[in-house]
Amino acid sequence: MRIGIIGTGNMADALGAQWVRAGHDVVIGGRDEGRAAALAERIGAAGHGTPRTAAEFGDAVLLAVPYEAGGGIVGGLQEELLGRVLIDCSNAVGPGFVLLTEGGPGAARRLADAVPGAHVVKAFNLCHEGVWRMEPPVFDGRALAVPVCGDDQGALDVVRELVKDIGCEPFAAGGLDRAGLVEATAALLIGLWVGEGVDAQAIAPPLAYATGGR
Numbered sequence: 001m002r003i004g005i006i007g008t009g010n011m012a013d014a015l016g017a018q019w020v021r022a023g024h025d026v027v028i029g030g031r032d033e034g035r036a037a038a039l040a041e042r043i044g045a046a047g048h049g050t051p052r053t054a055a056e057f058g059d060a061v062l063l064a065v066p067y068e069a070g071g072g073i074v075g076g077l078q079e080e081l082l083g084r085v086l087i088d089c090s091n092a093v094g095p096g097f098v099l100l101t102e103g104g105p106g107a108a109r110r111l112a113d114a115v116p117g118a119h120v121v122k123a124f125n126l127c128h129e130g131v132w133r134m135e136p137p138v139f140d141g142r143a144l145a146v147p148v149c150g151d152d153q154g155a156l157d158v159v160r161e162l163v164k165d166i167g168c169e170p171f172a173a174g175g176l177d178r179a180g181l182v183e184a185t186a187a188l189l190i191g192l193w194v195g196e197g198v199d200a201q202a203i204a205p206p207l208a209y210a211t212g213g214r
Helices: 008-019 033-043 051-057 068-074 107-114 151-165 178-195
Strands: 004-006 025-029 048-049 060-063 084-086 119-122 145-152 170-173
Touching: 004 008, 004 051, 008 025, 008 151, 025 033, 025 051, 033 048, 048 051, 048 151, 060 068, 060 119, 068 145, 084 107, 084 151, 107 119, 107 145, 107 178, 119 151, 119 178, 145 151, 145 178, 151 170
Parallel strands: 004 025, 004 060, 025 048, 060 084, 084 119, 145 170
Antiparallel strands: 119 145
8 A cells, every 4th residue: 555654753653664564655754854754764665755745645644743733734735635545643632631622623523624635534543652663562462452433434444454454453433523532532541641650441341341240
């Protein structure tokens, strides 16, 4: 698959490296082309350039930039992203672990409104970049589950395959309007992990006990 990655930070590095290892053709696009070139060389990407370069190249495009910057970047790439799968891995989490989109549309929905010709899918936002570098992310013999939200079935199928390519298990989490719940979950988990130093995984029972003990 041809994958464009917009961004040159840790998430672009971690996921891009995994997809290169899985045999995909990856192009890195950054506002700083020097950083894009350095990242492309480090992970063995097929090329580098500007955000426009990545958007034009990818059948799927990962937007791996801070939430505050995402809408402005893709808003200038309407033609390039037309019909593309646009993966949003951002978290709109501010100081004090508050959700910056509270009371309004979620980050992925706002992104879809900024570039209505793209098929936006929310994924890869619940874990630190270090987790995405694991080969594979498996804990106690169980592959990491990745919630995936979107409204286009073809786009969802593409992202599910990319999830599987890094050794994870895609979970259907609903349409794009449900992505806000996944984003709120990220704010909660980050606050528990970082703010309280607790094992947030312990807040939910296994499926067999979801409705109580037996």
